[in-house]
Amino acid sequence: MKVLTLNAGSSSLKYQLIDLTENTVLVKGLCERVGLTDSVHRFDRGYGELKVTAPMKDHHEALSLVLEMLTDVERGPIASLEDIDAIGHRIVSGGEYFSESVCIDDDVLEKINLCSELAPLHNPPALHVIYACRELMPDIPEIAVFDTAFFQTLPPRAYIYPLPYEYYTDYQIRKYGAHGTSHRYIARHAARMLGADVRDLRLITCHLGNGASIAAVDHGVAVDTTMGLTPLDGLMMGTRCGTIDPAVVTTIQTRLGYTPEQMNEIMNKKSGLLGVSGISSDLRIVEEAAVAGNERAILALELYAYFIKRYIGQYFAVMGGAAAIVFTAGVGENSEYMRSACLAGLEPMGIVLDARKNRLRTGERIISEDRSRVKIMVIPTNEELMIARDVETILDRQRQAALLAASAEEEIEETLV
Numbered sequence: 001m002k003v004l005t006l007n008a009g010s011s012s013l014k015y016q017l018i019d020l021t022e023n024t025v026l027v028k029g030l031c032e033r034v035g036l037t038d039s040v041h042r043f044d045r046g047y048g049e050l051k052v053t054a055p056m057k058d059h060h061e062a063l064s065l066v067l068e069m070l071t072d073v074e075r076g077p078i079a080s081l082e083d084i085d086a087i088g089h090r091i092v093s094g095g096e097y098f099s100e101s102v103c104i105d106d107d108v109l110e111k112i113n114l115c116s117e118l119a120p121l122h123n124p125p126a127l128h129v130i131y132a133c134r135e136l137m138p139d140i141p142e143i144a145v146f147d148t149a150f151f152q153t154l155p156p157r158a159y160i161y162p163l164p165y166e167y168y169t170d171y172q173i174r175k176y177g178a179h180g181t182s183h184r185y186i187a188r189h190a191a192r193m194l195g196a197d198v199r200d201l202r203l204i205t206c207h208l209g210n211g212a213s214i215a216a217v218d219h220g221v222a223v224d225t226t227m228g229l230t231p232l233d234g235l236m237m238g239t240r241c242g243t244i245d246p247a248v249v250t251t252i253q254t255r256l257g258y259t260p261e262q263m264n265e266i267m268n269k270k271s272g273l274l275g276v277s278g279i280s281s282d283l284r285i286v287e288e289a290a291v292a293g294n295e296r297a298i299l300a301l302e303l304y305a306y307f308i309k310r311y312i313g314q315y316f317a318v319m320g321g322a323a324a325i326v327f328t329a330g331v332g333e334n335s336e337y338m339r340s341a342c343l344a345g346l347e348p349m350g351i352v353l354d355a356r357k358n359r360l361r362t363g364e365r366i367i368s369e370d371r372s373r374v375k376i377m378v379i380p381t382n383e384e385l386m387i388a389r390d391v392e393t394i395l396d397r398q399r400q401a402a403l404l405a406a407s408a409e410e411e412i413e414e415t416l417v
């Protein structure tokens with residue numbers, strides 16, 4: 001089965017064509033600067049990246065370019081669009097409407113649209129891409145996979161903010177979480193690596209990339225996560241501040257006369273590693289500066305690790321322990337320093353990192369000492385594969401339901417005869 005995964009950002013369109021039968025990625029690519037000048041389409045069939053500059057005035061044009069490339073006689077991995085069995089769309093917010101992936105119909109489209117307020121940079125372009133798919137590939141089924149769905153299992157004590165309750169009932173102000181597809185993927189994968197069922201484990205999953213979040217996954221079910229109404233909450237990130245005293249916001253606004261938009265920009269784009277170090281949002285660059293002795297870079301790294309440690313402690317308490325702590329994404333997969341800094345001193349909790357294994361560079365791996373009660377793992381995330389698998393599961397379910405309905409009809413006919 002060949003599944004095209006599509007992930008629309010405000011000015012980008014990321015995609016992969018995955019052959020689930022062969023377990024291979026046939027091509028992956030990214031359209032950048034969609035709707036702006038100097039748009040670029042990069043793609044890779046496994047022989048090195050190719051880059052084409054082409055105007056893309058909107059996501060419809062970007063998708064048309066992608067489809068042209070997919071079926072290009074020389075460069076394309078497939079002969080015709082009919083070779084694509086289904087399309088999986090990454091949708092950032094499904095609000096409270098969706099607790100799992102669904103086949104897209106008009107009702108689903110309407111609900112994704114209603115959630116646009118919660119993900120203004122992502123849901124509208126995703127809708128645009130879905131409409132373009134309907135036009136360009138009308139016979140191919142489309143599935144929506146929501147970033148928030150995994151966190152719909154959170155209990156009210158984890159998702160209600162202690163504000164006047166009407167803000168929740170009237171305006172849906174609550175914790176929704178994000179990165180759900182990644183947390184779900186690494187939780188399942190970790191269980192497989194441990195030779196266990198995810199429903200028998202308590203796991204703390206740490207997605208540490210430019211955006212970063214941690215989840216408490218109790219017996220396969222998410223019970224808490226660090227991101228909130230928006231991805232700003234929780235951990236300190238590349239450019240986001242994460243959790244701060246809410247009064248800091250109003251104090252800065254009052255003292256400096258900032259508008260809510262300016263404050264939003266500061267907390268989302270100018271804070272985190274970049275804000276504290278004054279050097280970069282890129283952890284590698286901050287690490288280099290710290291090694292060279294830059295004090296603000298050292299402080300930024302300490303803070304970053306401290307936020308992670310605090311949440312690991314919280315989720316240990318929330319679940320009453322954990323079988324494993326799992327790291328993924330750019331920082332989680334690659335920064336030996338950050339893994340060791342955030343886990344330092346946790347030996348009394350049965351969390352013992354193996355310094356030699358922590359230096360290993362690639363692939364999925366267990367990096368705790370054998371005596372560590374809690375396993376420490378690194379698993380490269382693969383949201384696209386998770387999306388493609390959801391698509392396969394939903395289509396299988398539909399096929400089986402259709403078969404059952406057909407055989408029930410046959411039985412009725414036989415009885416009548």
Ligand code: AMP
Pocket residue numbers: 208209210211238281282283284285287329330331334335336
């Ligand atoms: P992502 O959003 O998952 O692409 O992650 C981006 C973050 O991962 C950036 O802060 C990078 O600096 C960080 N990163 C990637 N590779 C490394 C590395 N080898 N060491 C430290 N940080 C890294």
